[in-house]
Amino acid sequence: MTDFSVSHVVLKPGAWSSQRHWHIGEDEFLVMISGEAVLVDETGEHVLRAGECAAFPKNDRNGHHLQNRSDTDCAFVVVGAGEELGGEYSDIDMCFTAAGTYVRKDGTPYAAKRAR
Amino acid sequence: MTDFSVSHVVLKPGAWSSQRHWHIGEDEFLVMISGEAVLVDETGEHVLRAGECAAFPKNDRNGHHLQNRSDTDCAFVVVGAGEELGGEYSDIDMCFTAAGTYVRKDGTPYAAKRAR
Numbered sequence: 001m002t003d004f005s006v007s008h009v010v011l012k013p014g015a016w017s018s019q020r021h022w023h024i025g026e027d028e029f030l031v032m033i034s035g036e037a038v039l040v041d042e043t044g045e046h047v048l049r050a051g052e053c054a055a056f057p058k059n060d061r062n063g064h065h066l067q068n069r070s071d072t073d074c075a076f077v078v079v080g081a082g083e084e085l086g087g088e089y090s091d092i093d094m095c096f097t098a099a100g101t102y103v104r105k106d107g108t109p110y111a112a113k114r115a116r
Numbered sequence: 117m118t119d120f121s122v123s124h125v126v127l128k129p130g131a132w133s134s135q136r137h138w139h140i141g142e143d144e145f146l147v148m149i150s151g152e153a154v155l156v157d158e159t160g161e162h163v164l165r166a167g168e169c170a171a172f173p174k175n176d177r178n179g180h181h182l183q184n185r186s187d188t189d190c191a192f193v194v195v196g197a198g199e200e201l202g203g204e205y206s207d208i209d210m211c212f213t214a215a216g217t218y219v220r221k222d223g224t225p226y227a228a229k230r231a232r
Contacts, residue, residue, distance in 0.1 A: 001173045003143040003197035004120045027119040031147045033167035052148035057117045079195050081119035
C-alpha cells in the first residue's frame with residue numbers, strides 16, 4: 001500500500017508514544033485495540049480504551065501523545081498520510097524538519113538525525 | 117482531515133459490508149474493534165476479531181467483503197485513500213466507475229447512480 005502508512009504500536013507500562021507533537025503536513029488517525037492509554041493534548045487528558053479513536057489533523061498546533069499509565073501493555077494502530085513537512089514538539093525546544101533533522105525552535109540544529 | 121477517509125461501520129447480525137469488491141486506485145485498511153466478522157476473499161474465509169487488521173491494496177483483483185455471521189453486532193474502522201477510479205464487484209455483473217455510475221462488466225450502464 002502506498003496511499004497511507006499504518007503502524008501497529010505496543011506501549012509498555014510507563015511508556016510514551018513520543019514527545020507531545022504535531023505535524024505540519026500529515027493527518028494522523030489512531031485506533032486503540034487493547035489496553036488503555038492516556039491521550040494528552042492542550043485540552044487535557046483523555047483515557048482511550050479499546051475501540052476508541054482519535055484524529056490529529058495536519059497543522060493543528062494542538063500537540064498530542066499517548067502515555068501508558070496502566071500496569072499492562074496497550075496496543076494501537078496509527079494511520080498517517082500527507083506531506084512530510086516536519087513539525088514541532090510541544091513541550092521541549094525541538095522541531096523535526098522535512099529534511100529529517102532536528103532543530104531548536106529558533107532554527108539552530110541538533111546533531112542527531114531523525115529516525116524514520 | 118483530507119489525506120484519507122475514515123469510516124466507522126457497524127454490521128448487524130447477518131449483514132454484509134458490501135458486495136465483494138476491489139478498488140482500482142484506492143488502498144483500504146480495516147481494524148476490527150468489536151465483535152467478529154468473516155472476511156471473504158479469493159483465498160477463502162478468515163475470521164477477524166477485535167484488534168485484528170486487514171489491508172486491501174489498490175488494484176489487487178482479490179475482491180473482499182465482511183460478513184457478520186455472529187448473533188451480535190460487530191464494528192470496524194476502515195481507512196481509505198487514493199484516486200477514486202472505480203472498481204469491480206467480484207461475484208456479480210457490476211463495476212463502479214470513476215464517474216459514480218454502475219456498469220455491467222461489458223461496460224453497458226445500469227440506471228442507478230452510486231451513493232458516495
